[in-house]
Amino acid sequence: MLPQPTIVMKFGGTSVADAERIKRAARRIVAQREAGHRVVAVLSARGHTTDELIRAAEEVSPHPDPREMDMLLSTGERISCALCAMAINDLGHRAISLTGSQAGIVTDTSHTKARILDVRAERIVEALEQDKIVLVAGFQGVSTSRDVTTLGRGGSDTTAVALAAAVGAEVCEIYTDVSGVFSADPRIVPDARKLPLVSFEEMLEMAASGAKVLQLRSVEYARTHGVRIHCRSSFEDGPGTYVIGEDETMEHPLITAVTHSTEEARITVVGVPDRPGAAAEIFEALAEANVNVDTIVQNEPRTAGLEAEVSFTCGSDDLRTAETTLAPVIERFGGAKLETDPEVGKVSIIGAGMRSHPGVAAKVFRVLAGEEINIELINTSPIKITCLIRAESVPRAVNALHTAFGLSASDVKREGALGEEAR
Numbered sequence: 001m002l003p004q005p006t007i008v009m010k011f012g013g014t015s016v017a018d019a020e021r022i023k024r025a026a027r028r029i030v031a032q033r034e035a036g037h038r039v040v041a042v043l044s045a046r047g048h049t050t051d052e053l054i055r056a057a058e059e060v061s062p063h064p065d066p067r068e069m070d071m072l073l074s075t076g077e078r079i080s081c082a083l084c085a086m087a088i089n090d091l092g093h094r095a096i097s098l099t100g101s102q103a104g105i106v107t108d109t110s111h112t113k114a115r116i117l118d119v120r121a122e123r124i125v126e127a128l129e130q131d132k133i134v135l136v137a138g139f140q141g142v143s144t145s146r147d148v149t150t151l152g153r154g155g156s157d158t159t160a161v162a163l164a165a166a167v168g169a170e171v172c173e174i175y176t177d178v179s180g181v182f183s184a185d186p187r188i189v190p191d192a193r194k195l196p197l198v199s200f201e202e203m204l205e206m207a208a209s210g211a212k213v214l215q216l217r218s219v220e221y222a223r224t225h226g227v228r229i230h231c232r233s234s235f236e237d238g239p240g241t242y243v244i245g246e247d248e249t250m251e252h253p254l255i256t257a258v259t260h261s262t263e264e265a266r267i268t269v270v271g272v273p274d275r276p277g278a279a280a281e282i283f284e285a286l287a288e289a290n291v292n293v294d295t296i297v298q299n300e301p302r303t304a305g306l307e308a309e310v311s312f313t314c315g316s317d318d319l320r321t322a323e324t325t326l327a328p329v330i331e332r333f334g335g336a337k338l339e340t341d342p343e344v345g346k347v348s349i350i351g352a353g354m355r356s357h358p359g360v361a362a363k364v365f366r367v368l369a370g371e372e373i374n375i376e377l378i379n380t381s382p383i384k385i386t387c388l389i390r391a392e393s394v395p396r397a398v399n400a401l402h403t404a405f406g407l408s409a410s411d412v413k414r415e416g417a418l419g420e421e422a423r
């Protein structure tokens with residue numbers, strides 16, 4: 001007999017927030033088992049547990065030691081898994097919960113944002129062969145130096161995708177508190193449209209520009225390892241969003257989504273010497289400290305030999321690390337100084353169709369101008385345009401762009417109806 005197909009089911013924090021929801025997740029897991037699948041389930045920490053643990057650490061230490069931080073943060077997802085295993089056992093199935101380390105997830109040593117290097121899934125496979133449902137604590141692994149690590153905020157998505165690749169799962173289901181990937185964050189744009197399909201390329205840009213429904217690394221991992229992601233609601237049935245290869249999608253809309261982030265900071269290094277190697281010094285130091293840098297802008301001095309200005313953005317949670325990392329570099333530059341601005345946000349539009357359409361950027365700038373929103377930096381890729389703006393203007397910018405590009409559920413329905421009439 002052929003082995004049963006395996007699926008990975010990941011439940012996010014809201015989906016396991018209380019006892020009732022853990023029992024609901026347990027019932028969904030059991031339903032998939034009873035439908036003939038082998039099931040590996042990855043759970044996040046309950047509700048706001050991770051935020052609370054971070055706060056607890058900051059209450060006892062202004063700069064918590066990263067290794068100890070990981071010991072602390074990894075506990076949240078363990079609690080969820082143990083509780084869910086109990087609930088599954090009560091439903092008459094056998095479940096076993098595993099930490100990331102027990103599940104064989106090996107990472108590098110970058111505490112609080114480690115990368116998965118290898119998944120040694122023997123223990124999971126063994127348990128599946130014994131007809132058990134396997135629950136794996138998301139967001140964590142064990143480093144090559146045998147310390148507990150965590151994978152960065154939203155990291156349970158990456159755990160799920162990595163396990164799906166390792167056990168050859170036919171699909172990696174991401175159960176969350178919205179019914180899929182939308183044309184904008186439905187919390188900001190109530191009329192946003194659920195996207196039945198989204199390409200890896202677009203999803204990568206969306207995740208990188210703030211759509212936290214999938215962690216960026218999970219999408220990268222899925223693309224590299226050919227994992228099929230199905231992002232869906234944990235509270236209702238019905239299909240969500242499939243993330244698929246661009247060659248598999250039929251439609252290439254001009255614009256697919258508007259994304260945003262208010263958790264950005266802008267750093268400007270003023271007085272950078274105008275010589276080869278200065279930018280390399282800044283960004284090598286940041287890379288060494290594991291700071292993810294986004295938009296970079298350098299103004300060339302009008303007169304050769306004078307000093308330049310380099311601006312870039314990073315996540316607000318990296319701001320302090322960036323400042324301490326750059327202090328010695330600034331010192332070496334002599335006379336340079338650092339200006340920081342934590343109140344910035346970014347708004348982006350994403351769409352594979354924009355590759356071949358001029359005029360999209362102009363329209364974005366005109367729409368923002370119409371809202372009296374000043375653009376501070378601009379960053380583009382072939383399928384994305386990002387504008388850095390004041391954080392407080394972000395919701396207004398997202399809504400204005402979403403409307404201007406006709407992305408609302410009601411707009412799309414209207415277009416469909418017109419098409420019918422034309423026929």
Ligand code: ADP
Pocket residue numbers: 011012013014015044154175176177178180181182183184185186187210211212213214257
């Ligand atoms: P989980 O705890 O299940 O991992 P997250 O909070 O990490 O859930 O991600 C889901 C949230 O992502 C949604 O509640 C939604 O507010 C937000 N989000 C942002 N952009 C989008 C988008 N384009 N489509 C869907 N959700 C989005």
Ligand code: ASP
Pocket residue numbers: 012013044045050051076138139152153154155156157
């Ligand atoms: N619990 C972690 C977080 O809140 C990981 C996750 O939920 O994916 O970021």
Ligand code: MG
Pocket residue numbers: 012154157212213214215
């Ligand atoms: Mg998440």
